[in-house]
Amino acid sequence: MNDSSGASAKPAGSALLAGFALLASQLSLNLGAALAKHLFPLIGVEGVASYRVGIAAIIMLAVFRPWRTPLTLAQGVNVAIYGSVIGLMNLLIYRSFSRIPLGIAVAIEVAGPLTVAVLSSRRPRDLLAVALAAVGLYLLLPIHSGVNQLDPVGVAYAAGAAVCWGLYIVFGKRVSVMHGGQSVAWAMLAASVFVVPIGAWYGGSTLLTPSYLAIGLAIALMCSALPYTLEMLSLRRLSQRTFSMFSSAAPALSALAGLVVLGESLSAIQWLAIASMVGASVLTTLS
Template identity: 35%
Template sequence: MDSAASPLEGRPGRGLMMISASALSTQSGAAVGSLAFSTFTPVGVVAARQVVASVVLCAIARPRFWRFTGAQWWAVALLAFFFAGMNTALYSAVDRIGLGTAVTIEFLGPLAVALLSSRRGRDLFCALLALGGVVLLTRPGPTSDLLGLGLAAAAAMCWAGYILTNRLVGKRVPGVQGTAVATLLSSAAMVPIAVAILWNTTIPAEAFLYAAVAGLLATAVPYALDLIVLRHITPLMFGLGMSLNPLFAAVVGAVFLREEIDSFGWLGIVLVVLSNGLTLLGKGQLRRRGRMIDLQADGSAVR
């Protein structure tokens, strides 16, 4: 597609709007999915998401997995592990500590990857800024849900592992075939758990609807938007747009789930978003890698 035919070329505002729509869809999907937690459980909702993700990505990539080598399968299997672990830990954390808090803590994963890939002095300031933001948001104490906070931290570590492994898969497997097969493997691993839940629990029809909507909003819609916008905007703008995810999660949680975040918590979320923005603005080595891009954008388009 040439620049004259692109509706986004030279219009960064429109590109940012599409990135924001992607982030809003992702967090809205998580909010809708949380409505099914009480009966379908977070694991069941994640299984539904994984199935939707695998269908969408395999339809787009049409992977020829029967041609994969042993080295390719090893990388793809590891990516599938991080993919399943990231979403399972995040949704379990959302169930305990709320959407805004869980997503903000999870976002420390890609932020850590960005910070550790640089040795500039200002990145230490960004790290301290993010740490201060999380402390303000969670204010850990005797009454804190330590398990929920731990699950969010596990989601952050899995997201960091997902980004690093995604780079390895990108080098070994052409296009997005590796990511597509990884989602297929992760969904295959999650489906038996969902079947066991269905077998032992009477689940109302609306829970299935919530899980299906979560899969569409949190996977299909964001991936389609990201795939379009990544062709026409800089990786820097994409990364900055994705930085808004914690803020969108907090807003969606407050408006639709009636989650309460005090002024210190909102300040903490803003500090984490600001820290990520400052880190990206100083990254001179940002560059395109086909349809995937460096730093946290590597793992943002497919979550």
């Protein structure tokens, strides 16, 4: 009796720890994003993205030394795609941040993991979740007149990041069977090969300014090294759909980070849209 009880408690505890790890990941990611937005006028969106990805890659490679465990061809392909998706997602969401508030950008971006979750379910109740998400996205589209109308280009960038986030979950699940830190290190290297040359082209020698590099180090730790490692550990213990639903709470956290750190106030309609997206996530989780 004691043995069976202990066996059942272990998976529950692992899932709970995975959930806390994912929450810590989201908090770190959103605070780092708010910090990153302060650098946009100084070194450009591409420069900040190259800091985030490039410095994180150096840190992850130094800590985990992934070359000690060679990749198979299939693993190499998955890691390359996974890393490229991370790089593109960073560029797109930062471009979106430069044009629209954090919470709104992430509310649109979160449609990616929400779609992954719904597609992996066969329950009719999820249709209501889709409807809630559709309402939220409709309220955020730049087609409504009045206060706080959104930049359509910023919305388009966020939509592109949503596609990348969905692919990130799919390919992240494939590489999560590897050692978490090693897979993230290889992925960040692949992402940096894609992003850093773009950042160097736009930012030039300004990227070598010591004070900017110090902020870039903080951004890399908060937005990439720590959250991606925690998310990889979570992916090993949570199902793809459960991970997607945890991630879908991000719009509320992003909106709060934007409000507290950047003073980005949202209209009542925009808060309603974010609540609708989070509600869709909760409903799918319950089903």
